[in-house]
Amino acid sequence: MSKKKGNKLQVEAEIKEVICIKDNCRITVYAPHISHIAKPGQFVMVRTTDQTINDPLMRRPFSIHQVTDNEFSFVFKIVGRGTKLLSDKKKSGSLNIVGPLGNNFTIAETGNHYLVGGGMGIAPLYFLVEYLKKFSPSKNISVMLGSRTAKEFEIFSNFLNIDGITLKISTDDGSTGHHGLVLDLLEETVVKKGDGTVYCCGPYPMMQAIAKFCKNKKMNCQVSLETIMACGIGACLGCAVAGADNIRQDYVHVCKDGPVFEADKIWK
Numbered sequence: 001m002s003k004k005k006g007n008k009l010q011v012e013a014e015i016k017e018v019i020c021i022k023d024n025c026r027i028t029v030y031a032p033h034i035s036h037i038a039k040p041g042q043f044v045m046v047r048t049t050d051q052t053i054n055d056p057l058m059r060r061p062f063s064i065h066q067v068t069d070n071e072f073s074f075v076f077k078i079v080g081r082g083t084k085l086l087s088d089k090k091k092s093g094s095l096n097i098v099g100p101l102g103n104n105f106t107i108a109e110t111g112n113h114y115l116v117g118g119g120m121g122i123a124p125l126y127f128l129v130e131y132l133k134k135f136s137p138s139k140n141i142s143v144m145l146g147s148r149t150a151k152e153f154e155i156f157s158n159f160l161n162i163d164g165i166t167l168k169i170s171t172d173d174g175s176t177g178h179h180g181l182v183l184d185l186l187e188e189t190v191v192k193k194g195d196g197t198v199y200c201c202g203p204y205p206m207m208q209a210i211a212k213f214c215k216n217k218k219m220n221c222q223v224s225l226e227t228i229m230a231c232g233i234g235a236c237l238g239c240a241v242a243g244a245d246n247i248r249q250d251y252v253h254v255c256k257d258g259p260v261f262e263a264d265k266i267w268k
């Protein structure tokens with residue numbers, strides 16, 4: 001069942017799969033109305049309880065991780081009540097979802113593609129890789145993913161099955177891949193200045209460091225931001241973030257202006 005609200009859809013989506021590895025989960029839902037129009041970088045707002053219970057009242061935002069025909073999935077870490085309730089959902093129940101919301105990564109027409117993700121910020125990059133392979137097949141795609149540990153990365157093991165890309169992994173404790181920062185991987189991968197576009201999602205300090213690297217290398221950098229969100233559709237102004245222009249004090253609203261921004265619009 002789907003209801004149209006402006007150009008956003010509210011759907012009651014059948015749950016096809018719930019997988020949890022420790023505190024990290026992936027839920028796949030049958031939602032053709034959303035999966036047919038979604039673009040990489042967009043997100044959905046998910047009710048964590050059924051319609052009769054209003055606690056938690058607010059929907060929770062999640063990036064669209066993977067789209068296959070009529071289904072899409074999102075991946076999340078259990079950090080509070082909403083995500084705990086979602087992790088307890090059972091296959092063949094349903095979820096009330098609004099989406100797709102926000103803007104998307106802009107696919108650069110020239111240069112190579114560098115995708116950099118950290119923690120749960122890895123989630124939107126799977127959809128982006130699949131999209132780039134389809135719509136930008138002649139370009140090199142390098143994917144660099146950073147996690148705390150090998151165990152934390154397991155929920156994203158589907159990246160290991162993507163062919164035709166260069167995939168590098170880093171962990172904070174060295175339990176798999178490079179022992180260190182994902183920025184180290186980007187530094188060793190980008191060999192010359194101006195060589196394409198970096199698409200980035202992860203913790204703020206990581207994205208700031210990546211943005212600085214891109215500035216020095218004269219590379220385009222797109223970052224996907226996360227904030228606490230209440231409405232997800234531009235109505236509550238709760239997701240405001242200060243933009244780079246401190247003099248004009250220009251604020252951006254992550255849900256409607258983003259979540260994807262050119263890095264230099266956020267950090268000078």
Ligand SMILES: Cc1cc2nc3c(=O)[nH]c(=O)nc-3n(C[C@H](O)[C@H](O)[C@H](O)COP(=O)(O)OP(=O)(O)OC[C@H]3O[C@@H](n4cnc5c(N)ncnc54)[C@H](O)[C@@H]3O)c2cc1C
Nearest residue numbers: 060061062063075076077079080081082083120123227228
């Ligand atoms: C556009 C967007 C996309 C997102 N995509 C993903 C995703 O793909 N996977 C994923 O795991 N998470 C994602 N998040 C974050 C996710 O929405 C929150 O983790 C979730 O709402 C927490 O709900 P909760 O009820 O479990 O936690 P709460 O009980 O609401 O909060 C628990 C703790 O988490 C913190 N928290 C709550 N919301 C956020 C937030 N948005 N960002 C950072 N910290 C928060 C709170 O401050 C608190 O410390 C995304 C957020 C945004 C804005």
Ligand code: FES
Nearest residue numbers: 232234236237255
């Ligand atoms: S979350 Fe309400 S305006 Fe962005």
